[in-house]
Amino acid sequence: MSKALKTTDVIVVGAGMAGLTAARELNKAGISTVILDKRRAPGGRMATRTIDGARFDHGAQHFSARSEQFTSRVDELRNAGVVSEWYRADSRTTPGRLRESRFVGSGGMRRIPEHLANDLDVQTSVTVDKLIRDAAGITAVTGDIALARGSAIVLTPPVPQLLNLLRASNLLPGSSILDPLESVPYNPSLAVMATLDAPSGLPDGHLAEPSADVAWIADNQHKGTSQLPALTIHSTADFASAHVGSDWSGWTKHLADQVAPMLDGRIVHTVGHRWMYAEPRTTFDSGAIVLESDKPIVLAGEVFAGAKVEGAFLSGLAAANAILERSKPPGT
Ligand SMILES: Cc1cc2nc3c(=O)[nH]c(=O)nc-3n(C[C@H](O)[C@H](O)[C@H](O)COP(=O)(O)OP(=O)(O)OC[C@H]3O[C@@H](n4cnc5c(N)ncnc54)[C@H](O)[C@@H]3O)c2cc1C
Known part of the structure; x- marks a missing residue:
């Protein structure tokens, strides 16, 4: 400015x-x-x-x-x-x-x-x-x-x-x-933006609580946000609270590994984002x-x-x- x-x-x-x-x-x-x-x-x-x-929509979905x-x-x-x-x-x-x-x-x-x-x-x-x-x-x-x-x-x-x-x-x-x-109190949230080499194949374009540490995954192509295959992964609040201070490469890989078996496309690239104040409790x-x-x-x-x-x-x-x-x- x-x-x-x-x-x-x-x-x-x-x-x-x-x-x-x-x-x-x-x-x-x-x-x-x-x-x-x-x-x-x-x-x-x-x-x-x-x-x-x-x-990728990596905040509100x-x-x-x-x-x-x-x-x-x-x-x-x-x-x-x-x-x-x-x-x-x-x-x-x-x-x-x-x-x-x-x-x-x-x-x-x-x-x-x-x-x-x-x-x-x-x-x-x-x-x-x-x-x-x-x-x-x-x-x-x-x-x-x-x-x-x-x-x-x-x-x-x-x-x-x-x-x-x-x-x-x-x-x-x-x-x-x-x-x-x-x-x-606010819940933190960890978001992973994952690029895929082919569409995710998620029938409804999203899944809630698909695995222990993941609260939500969304297919940004299905949503109309992305022309290319692009998946947003949001951690649970508990996982975020435990890992928000640690190096992003560890939690990014962990969350991506949990959802990879559910997808048709393969995850080829990931970027993490920390939300310190995702939602008030x-x-x-x-x-x-x-x-x-x-x-x-x-x-x-x-x-x-x-x-x-x-x-x-x-x-x-x-x-x-x-x-x-x-x-x-x-x-x-
Ligand atoms: C991961 C995640 C998933 C979510 N999912 C959903 C959902 O599915 N559905 C839903 O309805 N909501 C969802 N939300 C919540 C929703 O995004 C928020 O409730 C809403 O956007 C809050 O709007 P706001 O204007 O109150 O605050 P914010 O959007 O946080 O705006 C506050 C602004 O203040 C700015 N700011 C802060 N401090 C300063 C400063 N000192 N100087 C200048 N600027 C400053 C920030 O940069 C920010 O832009 C989600 C949020 C997150 C993080």
Whole structure:
């Protein structure tokens, strides 16, 4: 990003589903935003990577839509050709949800955040490591460089990173409002992106819990993400917890060896990716948390609205609404 200080109404930290949704809602209401993200591209955990022409979704695999708000947004995205239905299945976690649609980004999950980022001011490859709140507003800082200044900020990193940022900025409130967040555990996940020399032959393009240490495998060719045979392997949370700190070549080979006998194509190349904060094990239903002041700090992200892609979307909406409520003239 350019090093010139950006001035805006609202700074958003994080260009995942929550941050992009919040920024879009605010922009729609005439409120300017600047989104800052430490990664090279928007999307956060909705991530797609290309390796030697094969494309892999290595974060979120698919999503469902249950709320009215998210269903109508997904319909819009389907009409725009950005989202497609991959398959339908009964929910494994919520009884009674039969033949539920599983949606994916058309051509890869990252297509969705890329689409949502259109027309937004998204600055990538910048890590916000401190916030300064003073009479001039809230300033997001990296090192000794002021990146952006606004009169409110929405923070969407996973909770441990979010609390670290507030702590480093001396902005943790003295009250107990954030105590429940201090103990939010996250499951890590290890992902293996495996290129095959022929199609996988998986009849439904995916398998849940195919072996002891593997939670899920998905055929990216079957999904429409990749033209070439490309398999994503996700470890179980237990395996990831035990191996997340060890050298990637060991766990990559171990996970690939467990699934190789199930495939028609042979695995010819593997690349590993560590997700330190794949999914929270506790969630809240507040939508977003506002640290009150005339320059509000709004905490948002999947964890505040039931997790997953849909939770991130709903939390982004809640964060935008919280700011819009506070910007209304009294009595309206
Ligand atoms: C392996 C895996 C599989 C999953 N499978 C599914 C699935 O099948 N279905 C489903 O619905 N969900 C799934 N999820 C969960 C889903 O991806 C997330 O719930 C959702 O994408 C979270 O969105 P978010 O905007 O809240 O957070 P994120 O997407 O994590 O966005 C937060 C952003 O903040 C940025 N950031 C963090 N700290 C800073 C900083 N200091 N400065 C600047 N930027 C910062 C990060 O780079 C990131 O882009 C999966 C996740 C993983 C990892």
